[in-house]
Each structure stands twice: as C-alpha cells, then as structure tokens.
Amino acid sequence: MSYARLIRPVIDRVYAGARFAARPRMVEFYAARGVDLGYENSFFSGVLARPMPADALADALVYTSGSMDAELAQGVTTVDARDTWHLTELGRELALFAQRATAEAAEELWSGRPGLLPGPASVPRLAELVGRVLEHGLATGGPAFRAMTPPYEPADASPAMRLVTRLGSLRHHRADAHRAAWRAAGLTVDGIRALPDGPQRAAVEAETDRLDEPAYAVLGEAERWELLAGLGALPG
Template identity: 85%
Template sequence: MSYARLIRPVIDRVYVGARWAARARMEAFYAERGVDLGYENSFFSGVLARPMPAEALADGLVYTDGDMSRELAQGVTKVAAEGTWHLTELGRELALYAQRATAEAAEELWSSGLPMLPGLASVPRLAELVGRVLAHGLATGGPAFHAMSPPYEPGDASPAMLLVTRLGSLRHHRADAHRAAWRAAGLTAEQIKALPDGPERQAIEAETDRRDEPAYAVLTADERLELLAGLGALPG
C-alpha cells in the first residue's frame, strides 16, 4: 500500500474529529448572527488567504449540488464578474471563528489522551512536517489544493491551529488526485459515488495514490513514520 493511501484515513480522523468537536460552538456562533454554516466554514484555510476561483469551488463541491445561493442571500460571500468567490466582512468573521473554534476544540481534544502518549507536545513537530508536505505538494496539486494552499495562518496561531489548518488544506491534494483519476477514467461524480468495489474502482484508487504520493516525497522514510505515528496517537 502506498504511503499516501495509508496516511489518508489517519489525516481524516484527526481533522474531522477536531471539526466535529467544534461543531456545537460554531453552530451557536452562527445562530447568533442568523446565518447557516456554509462554504466559508468548510474551506476556511483557503478562503481566508485568497478569493476562491470558480473551478476550485466547483471541484470542492463536486459531490454536492454545488448550490451557493444560501451564502449569497445571507451576505457571506459575493462573486466577481469572472466567477471568483470573495468573502464579505461577515463571511470573513465567520471563517475566522471557524478556524479559531476548530483549533480550540482540537487543543481540548488532544490534551485529553492517555498520559503515556505525547498529545499536545507532539503537535508543533507534526505541524512542521505537514507544512513541508504542503509546500512540496504545490508542484502536483490541482485546482482545489492551490486554492487552499498556502493556508491562512495568523501570526499568533497556536500549534494546534497550525496543524488543523494545514491538515484541512492537505486533504485537498488527495481530493484533487481522486477527481483527476476518475475523470481520466471517463466517469462523472455520480458514477464514481455509485461505483462498487472491483477492478475499476481499484484502478482509480491506485491512480489516485500515484497522483497523491509525490507530495510526501519531501519527507524521509523516518519522517513519514513519525508523521503517521504522531497523527495516529492524537485523540480523535
């Protein structure tokens, strides 16, 4: 199994665990402002750094209906004539809170593990390793990854904020690789969602691995194991 495939579920568990731990506080914050969680909440690591190109947003929402009418109606975002999506002042406030809330929830979660595990003590090093992978992945990432990288990192970002924000961006390197793989096979988003396990699915996953793997080439073999084990040891 490729390293890219091996580490992906570990990345997902850590990142999604932090996001779910922050969910209640984010919903409360949004409710006070009378808006719903939208694209700015899912893509905060990128949209806080730069406007999101139309192609990148379409790819990021390819498995959904892609409807942005709610965000537009609630004044969270606006779209330029060329199709680029920009946060409004409200949208930026929401995205900044989503980032902060996710980092706070992650820090609480990661400090709750077993005493013999490194927990928060490992987070600065893990953030550094993921940062190197992100930078190296710019050579091979697709539209969504480039919209999300380099991620937005405030000057006072905690190690937990750096790690969750960087993981949020890194997930898009494989997502782009997967979309490129099933498109190259002549499939649509609906077809890949319905495709059962079998030779065709396995070929697409292998091609996804091939396209995703180069991002990790910047790490030595020992560093790859360090990243895998370190993320795997975080509570989530």
C-alpha cells in the same frame, strides 16, 4: 499500499475529530448572526488567505449540489465578473471563528489523551512536517489544493491551529487526485459513487495514490513514519 493511502484515514480522523468537536460552538455562533454554516466554514484555511476561483470551488463542491445561493443571500460572499468568490466582512468573521473554534476544540481533545501518548507535545513538530508536505505538494496539486494552499495562519496561531489548518488544506491534495483519477477513467460523479469494488474501482484508487504520493516525497522515510505515528497518537 502507498504511504499516501495509508496516512489519509489518519489525517481524516484527526481533522474530522476536531471539526466535529467544534461544531456545537460554531452552530451557536452562526445562529446568533442568523446565518447557516457554509463554504467559509468548510474551506476557511484557503478562503481566509485568498479569493476562491470558480474551478476550485466547483471541484471542492462536486459531490454536493454546488449551490452557493445561501451564502450569497446571507451576505457571506460575493462573486465577481470572473466567477471568483470573495468573503464579505461577515464571511471573514465567520471563517475566522470557524478556524479558532476548530483549533480550540482540537487542543481540548488532544489534552485529554491517555498518559502514554505524546499528545500536545508532538503538535509543533507535526505541524512543521505537514507544512513541508503542503509546500512540496503545490507542484502536483489540483485546483482545490492550490486554492487552499498556503493556508491562512494568523501571526499568533497556536501549534494546534497551525496543524488543523494545514491538515484542512492537505486533504484537498488527495481529493484533487481522486477527482482527476475518476475523470480520467471516463466516470461522472454519479458513476464513481455507484462504482462497486472490482478492477475498475481498484484502478481508480491506484491512480489516486499515484497522483497523491508526490506530495510526501519531501519527507524522508523516518519522517514519514514520524508523521503517521504522531497523528495516529492524537485523540480524534
């Protein structure tokens, strides 16, 4: 098994755990402003740094309806003549809160670790390693990853904020790789969803690994296991 495939569920568990823990406070914050959670909430690590190009957004939303009607109607975003998406003042306020709430939830989760696990003490080093992977991955990432990297990090970002924000961007390197793999196999969104286990599915996953793996080449072998073990030790 490739390292990229091995670490992906660990990345997803840590990131999704923080996002799930933050959701109640985000729902409350959004409700007070009369808006729904939208693309600014899911993609805060990128959209806080730069406008989102049309091709990146289309890829990032390919498994959904792709509709941005709610975000436009609620004044969260605007779209220019080149189909590039820009946060409004409200959208930026929401995205900044989503980032902060996710980081706070992560810190709370990780502080409640079992005593034998490293927990928060490992977070600055893990953030450093992920940052190097992000920088190296720019040479091989697709549209969504490039829109999300480098991620937005305020000057006073805590180690927890740096780590969860960077993980949010890193997930898009493999997501781009997977879309490229199933498209190269002649499949559509519905086709990849319906594809059963078998030789064709295995070939798509192997190609995804091949396209995702180069991002991690910047890490030495010991650093790869350090990253995998460190993320694996964080509660999620």
